[in-house]
Amino acid sequence: xxxxxRFGIIGCSRIAANSTLPAIQTSQYAQIVNIxxxxxxxxxxxxxxxxxxxxxTYEDVLSDEDVDAVYISTPVGLHEEWAxxxxxxxxxxxxxxxxxxxxxxxxxxxxxxxxxxTRLMEGFMFxxxxxxxxxxxxxxxxxxxxxxxxxxxxGFQAIPKSDIRYNKNLGGGILxxxxxxxxxxxxxxxxxxxxxxxxxxxxxxxxxxxxxxxxMMNYGNDQFAQAAVGYGLFYQSxxxxxxxxxxxxxxxxxxxxxxxSALLTLNNAKENNEISIEPANHFSLMIDGFSKEVLxxxxxxxxxxxxxxxQAKVMEAARLSSLxxxxxxxxxxx
Numbered sequence: 001x002x003x004x005x006r007f008g009i010i011g012c013s014r015i016a017a018n019s020t021l022p023a024i025q026t027s028q029y030a031q032i033v034n035i036x037x038x039x040x041x042x043x044x045x046x047x048x049x050x051x052x053x054x055x056x057t058y059e060d061v062l063s064d065e066d067v068d069a070v071y072i073s074t075p076v077g078l079h080e081e082w083a084x085x086x087x088x089x090x091x092x093x094x095x096x097x098x099x100x101x102x103x104x105x106x107x108x109x110x111x112x113x114x115x116x117x118t119r120l121m122e123g124f125m126f127x128x129x130x131x132x133x134x135x136x137x138x139x140x141x142x143x144x145x146x147x148x149x150x151x152x153x154x155g156f157q158a159i160p161k162s163d164i165r166y167n168k169n170l171g172g173g174i175l176x177x178x179x180x181x182x183x184x185x186x187x188x189x190x191x192x193x194x195x196x197x198x199x200x201x202x203x204x205x206x207x208x209x210x211x212x213x214x215x216m217m218n219y220g221n222d223q224f225a226q227a228a229v230g231y232g233l234f235y236q237s238x239x240x241x242x243x244x245x246x247x248x249x250x251x252x253x254x255x256x257x258x259x260x261s262a263l264l265t266l267n268n269a270k271e272n273n274e275i276s277i278e279p280a281n282h283f284s285l286m287i288d289g290f291s292k293e294v295l296x297x298x299x300x301x302x303x304x305x306x307x308x309x310x311q312a313k314v315m316e317a318a319r320l321s322s323l324x325x326x327x328x329x330x331x332x333x334x
Contacts, residue, residue, distance in 0.1 A: 005291040008034040008061035008091070010082050011074035012046045015096065020071060020123075021050050023283035029291035036061035058082060062089040069294060071123075072096060075164050076171030080105040083120065087112040092119045092294050094287075097184075098176040098315060099308050103333055106312030110305045121290050121304035122311060124184050126254045128285035131262035131277040132188065135241065135250060139189070143268055145245025150189050150225035152182025154254055155233035165231075166207045173210040175201060175318060179229040181254040183314050185239055186217060186225035193310050195220045196329040199318035202230075215318055218327075245269065256282070 007024050009016060009032065024030045034054040037043035047055035054064065061067060062085055069092035072082050079100045086093050093113065099122040100106050113120040126132070138144065156178070159165060165172040187193060194217035201210035212230030219225060237256075240249040246268030256262055258281035266273045292298040317328040 003029075003295075005030045005092070005294055006033040006066055006068045007031065007094075008036060008064060008067035008070045009046070010036050010058050010061060010070050010072045010086070011078075011096075012037040012042045013073040013096075016071070016073040017046065017049070019125075019283045020073065020287070021046070023281060023287045024071070025050055027284060027287045027291065029288050029295065029297070033066050034061045034064045058085075062086055062091065067091055069094060069119075069290075075167070076176045077101055077167075077169060079171075080109055083109045084112040087116040087118045087120070090116060090118060094121050094123055094290050096123045098122070098171070098180045099312055101171045101176065102319075103309075103312045103316035106309055110309055113305060119290075119294050119304055120308060121293075122308045123286060124181070125282045125286040126181065126256075127184065127188060127282075128289055129256065129262065129277075129282040130280050131250055131253070131256075131264060132185075134264060134275065134277055135189070135248065138248065138266065139241070139243075143246050143266060144241060144243030144248065145268075147190065147223055147241065147243045149223070149242045150182075150186040150239060151242075152185055152225070152227040152229075152239040152253070153236040154178045154181050154227070154229045155236045156231055157235065158232040161204075161207060166204070166209050168207065168209055172207075173201075174213050174229055174231060175199075175210050175315065178254075179213045179215060179227060179318070180311070180315060182225070182227035182229065182239060183215070183217070183318070184311055185253060186219075186227070187310065187314070189239075189241055190219045190223060190225070192219060194218055194225070194314060194330060196327050197314060197317040197321050198327045199321040201318075201322040210322075213318075213322075217314065258282075258284075 036058040043055035070086045072095045199215040202212040217225040239253045249265045251263040262277040264275040293300040321328040
């Protein structure tokens with residue numbers, strides 16, 4: 001049995017350099033074998049940094065028979081193109097979030113993976129952090145009683161408008177960049193998909209990019225999720241869950257350094273506790289989880305392709321809700 005997934009890299013981004021490639025490099029289940037960039041200079045620089053002998057264009061990576069899977073960290077607007085090309089080349093795909101810019105695009109990506117018998121996972125690294133497992137354990141043990149609401153916050157200081165996140169053609173904007181996180185987290189917490197979505201996206205007048213978002217998801221059966229996300233704000237990365245018997249809040253829910261402990265605050269009739277979650281590298285855990293599923297070593301806790309489609313459907317409903325200024329049922333998204 002093959003012991004490691006051999007990764008080719010499509011896109012030399014900051015997150016690739018700072019987080020994902022180091023995680024692949026140190027994994028016992030994965031290794032970097034080829035690095036592709038738009039420019040030979042950048043590919044060569046990354047190859048030297050990560051001790052990789054082969055580098056070149058994206059096409060060079062896809063034509064390499066030694067590559068089993070690709071990690072795609074191009075701008076969101078280019079994900080579909082390279083995910084489909086990778087699947088057609090017989091490569092498994094780990095794609096940075098957000099998976100793509102529309103539900104139709106996500107359907108094309110998943111269809112190409114299924115037609116080529118390859119796997120496709122959206123790279124929400126946060127879901128692999130043990131802090132969320134602890135939250136789900138508390139929920140299963142009835143520490144909160146019957147769940148009522150989820151509330152998420154994710155925001156950053158202002159970023160320059162020269163950043164690709166302000167480029168509409170490349171899939172920029174706060175919805176694709178950050179609102180996707182609390183959307184995904186709420187789906188994990190409730191363990192189901194919402195019935196519908198109400199979303200307001202505030203647009204930057206100069207670029208028409210969504211800078212801030214307010215979203216409410218109706219999960220049915222008197223269960224709701226809300227999130228407030230934006231640029232130009234005091235940094236926040238947290239969520240809270242409120243139930244009939246208790247309340248909890250998780251700090252640094254979406255992006256936490258590998259040397260930082262996550263703090264979980266639990267309040268109910270029996271206890272008022274602060275629970276410290278040991279530091280963990282969620283990028284490493286994501287790489288290992290993806291690789292072990294592909295290698296057949298261990299089954300992942302969720303179906304990669306179904307989850308990507310379900311997430312993309314909620315994202316599409318959010319876009320449509322803001323555009324048409326109304327509640328959008330997920331059943332409307334085809």
